[in-house]
Structure formats: structure tokens, C-alpha cells
Amino acid sequence: MDKQPVPKKELTAQWILLVAVFIIATCGLIYELVAGTLASYLLGDSVTQFSIIIGVYLFAMGIGSYLSRFFNTDLLGWFIKIELLVGMVGGFSAAILFLVFPLAISFQPILYALVGVTGILVGIEIPLLLRILKDKVAFKDLVSKVFTFDYIGALLASLIFPLLLVPYMGLIRTSLFFGILNICVGLYLTRYFYGEIRNVRQIRFSGILLLLAQVLAFILSEKIMSYSETLAFNDKVVYSTSTPYQRIVITKSKRDLRLYLNNNLQFSSVDEYRYHEALVHPAMTAAGNPRHVLVLGGGDGLAVREILKYPSVESVQLVDLDPAMTRLFSSQQILQQINKYSLKNSKVTVSNADAFTWLKKHRQQRFDCVIVDFPDPSGFAIGKLYTTAFYRLLQTVLQPGAAVVIQCTSPYVAPRSFWSINTTLMACGFHTVPYHNYVPSFGEWGYIMALDQDHYQVPDTFAITARYISKPVMEQMLQFPEDMKAHTPLEVNKLNNQALVHYFEEEWGKYLEQ
Structure with a gap:
């Protein structure tokens, strides 16, 4: 039919x-x-x-x-x-x-x-x-x-x-x-x-x-979004945008400018110098007279600002995932005043790429000092940048005698997370120098230097004029009280287990619930 x-x-x-x-x-x-x-x-x-x-x-x-x-x-x-x-x-x-x-x-x-x-x-x-x-x-x-x-x-x-x-x-x-x-x-x-x-x-x-x-x-x-962010933040929101990678918010009060990424504070203009001096200058000094410096993360240009204080520096390679960040901090006058126009400096090259991918493609390059300023390992996408796979890849671009420093979250809030990073670096053959300092807007914050030699001596003087860091301050930063130590064995953070992310979620989750 x-x-x-x-x-x-x-x-x-x-x-x-x-x-x-x-x-x-x-x-x-x-x-x-x-x-x-x-x-x-x-x-x-x-x-x-x-x-x-x-x-x-x-x-x-x-x-x-x-x-x-x-x-x-x-x-x-x-x-x-x-x-x-x-x-x-x-x-x-x-x-x-x-x-x-x-x-x-x-x-x-x-x-x-x-x-x-x-x-x-x-x-x-x-x-x-x-x-x-x-x-x-x-x-x-x-x-x-x-x-x-x-x-x-x-x-x-x-x-x-x-x-x-x-x-x-x-x-x-x-x-x-x-x-x-x-x-x-x-x-x-x-x-x-x-x-x-x-x-x-x-x-x-x-x-x-x-x-x-x-x-x-x-x-x-836009008004709805601005109102919701006004409820979320104490200060006036002066800039906000969503990118494929994160939500960027900048707030301003009479004396303070603050950057938030995905609702997490990244810096306060009042005290960010404490964080960035502690992050950059110990490693730059340990590296001797570094000529070529790599910065991973740090798209705000504040770490680069500190690096450019060294006359020995010939080039700075900044690798940050989000082009919106580097574009913002290289174009807005008020933000450039904070980073001293560092991203516009002729010595600085900016690449917007995933750090893992960038390192794989540039193994032939060599650096005297590496500053790693990633966000905290709050998820697996960022957690991969704290693994043995990443640190071993990082070793391929280091000159003999090079110094690496990594921001490592708060050893007070998350001691297991902090010392897990230390354990992971040691598993890769680095000699580590853990230290911490107090940043009023953050609280206690931790860093780890990774060196290829088993001896670190605090310098008598730092080669630059600093507002915060000095020999007595550095000696104090190397001391950890008992409540900032991990008292149980910790796993090495690998791509196939991401133990650090689990430590971080558990410790910060408990802290924020208090």
C-alpha cells in the first residue's frame, strides 16, 4: 500500500x-x-x-x-x-x-x-x-x-x-x-x-x-550583578567581569583597592607589598644575580614589579592563563600605578597560556629564578600545577643554581596542604626552604623555596630597598610554631591522586565553617 x-x-x-x-x-x-x-x-x-x-x-x-x-x-x-x-x-x-x-x-x-x-x-x-x-x-x-x-x-x-x-x-x-x-x-x-x-x-x-x-x-x-556583589563585598565594586576562566572583581574603599578572583581575595593594595616581597626577594637573592626570570601566574604584575628592582634582570617571562587579567593590569591607570607599569616594561614578555602546556613547549629555555604565584589548589584544574608531574617539568627549564619559590596557602589554616606541597617538592629532588609571614588582609601565609643545593643561608642584606623584608624578618619567617606543622604522614601530590586538593578542601572547609 x-x-x-x-x-x-x-x-x-x-x-x-x-x-x-x-x-x-x-x-x-x-x-x-x-x-x-x-x-x-x-x-x-x-x-x-x-x-x-x-x-x-x-x-x-x-x-x-x-x-x-x-x-x-x-x-x-x-x-x-x-x-x-x-x-x-x-x-x-x-x-x-x-x-x-x-x-x-x-x-x-x-x-x-x-x-x-x-x-x-x-x-x-x-x-x-x-x-x-x-x-x-x-x-x-x-x-x-x-x-x-x-x-x-x-x-x-x-x-x-x-x-x-x-x-x-x-x-x-x-x-x-x-x-x-x-x-x-x-x-x-x-x-x-x-x-x-x-x-x-x-x-x-x-x-x-x-x-x-x-x-x-x-x-x-548589570545592576542586578552589581547589587549582588555589593551584598557579597564590604567595599564598593568598581570593576567586575566574567571570563572563561574566572570571575574578576575589584573593590575600592577610601584607602584600599582589592582584587577578588571567584570571590577569593588575591591582594589588598594596603599590604600586598608584604606578600610580594616575601614571595620574590628570598628566591631572587638565593639565585645570585638572576638574569632571566620566569613568573607563572601573577597576572596582576605585582611580582614582576618586585623582580624589576634587580639591575641584573635582563628578561622576565610572565605566563598567566587569563588574558583578561593581564590586559586589565596593563591598561587601567589605577592598577598600573600599583604594579608600577611592570607589564609595560620592555624587559617583560607576557604569554597567556596554561602553565603546564607552556612549559612543555618551551623546554629549551632556561631561567635563573622562577616565581610560582598560582591560586590555591581549590580544585583539580589548579591542583595539577602542584603535582610531581608539574615540578619535574619545571626542572627542565632551570639553570644550575636556579631558585624556585611557590606560594603555598596558609600553614595555619591548612598545615597538611602546606606540608604536602613540601613533601611533593622533596619527592622531585628539590631541597626545600619553607617559610611564612603575616599579611594582615590574608593572615598567616606560606611559601616554599625549592633549590638544587642543600644549604640556604639568610643573606645579611637584600640587594634592593624593601618596605618589609630584612634579615631579622627572614630569620623569623623560617620558624614554624607547632600549630603550623603537620603531625601525620602526608601523601605526595600526583596527577592520579590529587591528594593536595582533598587536604585543601577539608582544612579550608572546616576553617570557613567556624
């Missing part, structure tokens, strides 16, 4: 609903990615946050699929109502989470609840759509078409999110944009299927109200 041709109007309806599947899949994954990225910014440890959020979202979709069996009448009407709800919950999710974070005693339940509600609603939609189309499309064609459009939408979302949406729109605008898209789909369906839906006028009215609310929120998104 010949196959009957599908009427043009019915064929058009099929394609409209399949395009809706594509948009549902794209929007659903975008909301999931927004939640995961936002949680990484606010809570750290991107691997854990994304793993939990993906798990919650998929489980919630399963619940939604099960609940879809209880919808027996007016399936198209319910599908549109749920589409509007997805747009509302998903669209406002980033704004809600940013506003709630500074105020909530426990943030995670709210985060996972929003992810769960979004997942349930998206989980209801696909089964409903299959049932709507089952009498219009052959089953084998129906399943293949629905899931093809579903997966294509997911692919699109995964590509445009890191490449376009986060860098150019930020998280709040991204979630609102796709919320608006969801609502527009719902409103279009009410128009096309006007005669097939119950209470269509009420649904359209609700959709228009939601659309207006989200458009208004989209227009005011």
Missing part, C-alpha cells in the same frame, strides 16, 4: 514541534552549564560542582519523565505551560543564585533545588512531545527525529557557552536570554495551535508577563 502524503499544515506543525525540541535541549543544557559555572565561581572545586549538578539535573529529568505519565488531557496546553515555567525558572536562576549567595546560611540546597526543578520540567517536556506527535509520525521516525534534534541542541549549547556566552554576555544575561527564548517558543506555539489549547488566552497573558519581566531583568542585569 502506498504511503499517504502528509498534509502540508500537519507537516509544518511537526517541524515546529521538532524545532521546539531543539530549543528545549539547548536551553536546558545552558541552564545546567550556568549553574555549574556559577557554583564553581562561588564555591570552588569545579569538578565536584559540575559532577553534582549534572547528577542532580539528570536525576531530576528522570523524575520529570516519570511524572509525565500523569498528564492525560490537553497535552499541547501542558507542554506550553511547562515551556513557560522552564523559561521562568531557568531564566531567573543565575540572578536568583547570585543574589541569594551573600545572604543564605546554606547556599547549596538552593542551588540544587533550582537545578532539580529545571531538570524535572525539562524531563516532563520530551515525553509529552513524543505523545503529542505519536499519531502524526511513524514511531521509528518519531524517536529518531526527536532525539536527533535533542542532541544537536545539546551540542550547540556546549559549544557556544564557553566560546561566546560567558565571555560576551556573562551568566545572568545568558540565563535570561535563554529564558526569553523558552518563553518566545511557548508564545509562538499558543499562536500556531490557538484552536487546540484550553485556556489559551490565560496562557498567553502569563507568557507575555513573564516575557516582559525577563526582558526588564535582562536590561537591568
